[in-house]
Amino acid sequence: MTRFDYIAKDPVSWVILSLALVLMPHAPRLPAWTLFVIPLLFLWRLAAIKKPQRLPRKWLLFIIVILSSFAMLVHYGTLFGKTAGTAILAVLLAVKLLESRKRRDYMLLIALSFFIIVTNFLFSQDIPTLAFMLITVVILVMSLIYINQESAPLKLRQRFKMSLTIVLQALPMMLVMFILFPRISGPLWQLPDDAHTARSGLSDTMSPGNIAQLINSNDIAFRVKFENQQPSQNQLYWRAHVLWYFDGRSWEQGKLNPNPDPVLETFNAPVEYTVTLEPHFKKWLFALDMPGEAPVKSHYNNNYLLRADKKITSLYQYQATSFLNYRAGNILSPWEESAGLKLPVHQNPRTVALGRQWRKQFNQPVDIVAHALKQFNQQNYVYTLRPPLTPGHDSVDQFLFNTRRGFCEHYAGSFAVLMRAAGIPTRIILGYQGGAFNPLNDVLTVRQSDAHAWTEVWLENQGWVRIDPTAAIAPSRIEQNLNAALPKNETRPLHMHLDMGVLKQLRFYWELMDNNWNQWVIAYDPELQQEFLSSLLNKKINFADIVYLLVFTLTIVTLAIAVMILKPFQRTTSDPTQLAYEQFCRKLARSGICREPCEGPVDFSLRAMQAHPQQKDSIKLISRIYINLRFRSSNNKKQLEKLRHLIRKLKL
């Protein structure tokens, strides 16, 4: 506490402290060398607090700026865009700090800090980020107060209280503006290329190990709210990509399927649901097997996939329908047949041989499929997150005949090779399987760790049929979740350990909040604003209405807060006795007997009794009780009540 206090004694140290706090969340994103240079500059300023002659000369600072700009240019290739921009701002802030001597320099630093605080939201908009930024704002405002007091009459605690009070009082006004400030759909001008950085997520290729890697990410991919019934867990196959092309090691989409309109026969009512998609900066939309038709602003592709018209750069919501009982692509197009059977030559010879053997062995393709799954199930295959490496082009051979340990991409990939070798058209489907229901709001949360790969085989009269080889080896992966499917002794990612007991419950709450946060705060855009305000006021709202509403509400809220601060109706006294007596005086004043401010109660009562002889007794009594209460300090509630009563009853 004393050390804290010691720093507090010097406004400059406080500014340095708060600036450090402002820059801290940017640290992981900054180039490594700045993490050395910026703290150095800060320490330099700190060392020069007592000896200003230690501050560097202007030309040195100029060289630092030039050098760091050059280094940024080398590092990022540009000085613009959010990453390079914040990095250069951080360096400039530190340099300006070294040059600051006067109050207006520090004011500039603090103004710049406000700007830097906001840039954090370009990288993350979640609740913890906002909370941290609000704390930073409180501390920054404290610094602002500190540098604006000449001889520091406010103690640390008072500054903190004042800053916190002001920030809290600002919140209602902020809320009103947030909701009612007319939103304009941006961008106003072309954004730099790095405006939206992709996060780790599903890719559109599959090679051994790349899905297993995603399992470590606890990030949310999307959330789903079902309109009517919820499908069972093993039906939750979220379709994202269809991979046709295999190069012996990895699977890719290959050329676009030229198949004309995809055919889908459906057998029961569709499942309707709303998906809230986290921005992944791709056009992919995820839907349950099999999506019925394309939502607005998106289209349906030949592989039964949904694709948005624009990249998803912010939280995106769409309504989708899917049919759980279907027959897809009853007629196989020639392109599909050739693509679905194509295998790289001279690779994975043992697998191809096995497939060909099965083709001879069984009459029906269905039997081949069943046999293959049986093999996976009965032979000694292990479902694991950490399969041994299978380098080279014969990875399928190595997996099937040697290692026998693999994750979904191994099973799906090798199964597809086997089927193609056996003459059955097969393709790989990438997507997510399962998800966790939050019982609090019935929202299904699908995370990156739910990423999955499975296959579709084409069978005569049945069309494309979903076959999930993983289900044959680890049925619990499909029935429950990955955690249940993994062998007991296997180390799991951290988030799976947390997914138990009370923590699980807490996580449900957190997700609930997070979901609402995403839906209502982060996704608050011109459309949502329009929709929200229209439903609130029960009428269609236009731009002018919003402006009018903003001005009106903001005026009211501002006035309310101003009244709270200015207390224009505050009386000079809060003593109830005095208040009652003032009322008595007002009453008499109306009858023409005005108490002089300097007049004592006895003198006044004598004058009043003379003017109102008929009320002599009550005036006398009122004065006596008042004197007792005020000047004898007999703190008597009853007496006070009596005084009030008598004053109320007094008729002049």
Next chain:
Amino acid sequence: MQELPLIPGFLARYIERWAVKRLPDTDYQATIVRQRLYILPTRQGLLFTTVLGTILLGAINYENSLTYMLCFLFASIGFLGMIYTHQNLNHLRLGAASAKAVFAGQAAQFPLSISSVKQHSHYNIRIQCKATDAICAHLEDTETESLLMLPVTTKRRGYIQLGRIKIYTEFPFGLFHAWCWVELNAQAVVYPEPDAHPPQYTHGGRQHGHQMTQQEGYDDFAGIRKYRKGDAPNHLAWKAIARTGDLQTKQFYAEAADEIWLDWHQLADDMDVEKRLSVLCRWILDADKQGIKFGLIIPGKNISPGTGRQHRHVCLKALALFGIEA
């Protein structure tokens, strides 16, 4: 006088003239009320607004909800800063008292008291009178009043009026400048500046008893002498009588002080008025320092000899107000 922020000088002077017309009658105390309290953003306020504008553009461009949110938060904080700055100055009561007399060129220190009508705290209140540097005052809500000294530079002898002072504050954020002009009725006597090289004092014509004389008096015990008939019985030295058996009388002396007259007419005829007053002022100070009993003669005024602070004040004030008092 401290210029108003962001307002060119001529406009500021115009505003001041207009505002001063609205001031109430000058009293020894004044209360700051909303109607006469003005507020403008400072240069830093404009800077802050520019940053806010940039943030808003960023929010629109990146369609970033939380950027919008913080932009609005900062705007609200800035706006509240204005209310707080206003509040910091409003309801302040200033009282001024007359300052102690000073010599021309010295700063007269006017005692000021600030108190709060509504028992708020007021921080970083700056008070400035004409060209002098502002002084800074604070008043906690627990304090009833805070006393301070406002220095006002003096140039000429005579009366100096405290007159118009500007009270302003930029607390808590420095984004707004709230100010108020008040006129307080307090004055101080400004003595002439003592001359640095006065002519040597020469004994003028109206001198009396210039040599030390001893007169019998009552002030100081001077010794014991034989009782003479007619001595006051009070003065009998009983202790001595007891010792010797003879009647003895205590003897007292009053010292007749060296008495001089500082005369206007003593000075060379071609000396101008201010110089004469300066010289007389210096002579008075010297005489006072040496404890000499002095009188003062200036045209129209004749102050009989005396000593002490009060006498010194009377003489110096006579010089200060020479030709000024109607």
Next chain:
Amino acid sequence: MQKQTHLPVELIQQSLQQAVKNISHIILGKQRQIQLALTCLLANGHLLIEDMPGVGKTTLALAIAKTFGLDFQRVQFTSDLLPADVLGISIYDIESRQFNFHSGPVFTQVLLADEINRSTPKTQSALLEAMEEHQVTQDGTTRPLPKPFFVIATQNPTEQVGTFPLPESQLDRFLMRIEIGYPDQNAERELLKGTDRRQAIRQIASVLDASELIELQRAVDEVHVSKAIVDYLLALIRSSRLSPWFSSGLSPRAGLALQKCAQAWALLHGRDHVLPEDVQQVIPSVAAHRLQINPDNQHESIDELIIKLIKQVPV
């Protein structure tokens, strides 16, 4: 929790009213001055009466002493009066070959120091020191003065010739200064008609005795001063310091004196608590001799200015 006082105020008031009445028989038409004098006595302070000779200053002092059954001494101050004439002197006794202290007139309960400004500052300050310290120190021996000890000093208006006006710092030693003033016509008529005043004094009976007076003086401290009154006192003092009418405001000692006198005045009027009116009643007598009119503002008298001061400060 405020301390509640349980003073037998009715009893006290009765006896004090009796005292006032007693003295009023001697000094006609001067009820207020008598009350102020008694207030000063109750507050255990000393009284300065400033007025022309012959308005009854001596009579008042004598009547007070008689009423409270106190010893009375009178010293006429003259220009040749020495400190020893007031305080006393040690005289060598040839027979016992020892110094014997012959106590001066100051060793009494009520001392009338008549025309105090006629004596030299030296004698004045000797008396004032004794008043302040309630003891006399001479030849290295300290002798306490009797209790109660009440000095009534009278002073001729300072403009008179041959006077040594009391310095400001000494004036502060007097709790109150009052003026008696000429009696009004009725009283004057009564005065001319009635018997010799000195004769009448001899006839008045004492209402209280010294020990009862000491009790009463203690009771004054028990009179409740509420926070409202303290605030009012502070506001008055503050206003006096800031006001341009006075060259210097009331000192902290003056503030204490004001409070004490207000308490005594309240007790005299049978109350165990102070009212703003009490303060307003005593403030002219307490403050007038402690305030200096600003030399630049001399067309109003000090009393008028104090009334203005009272008017200015809200209760």
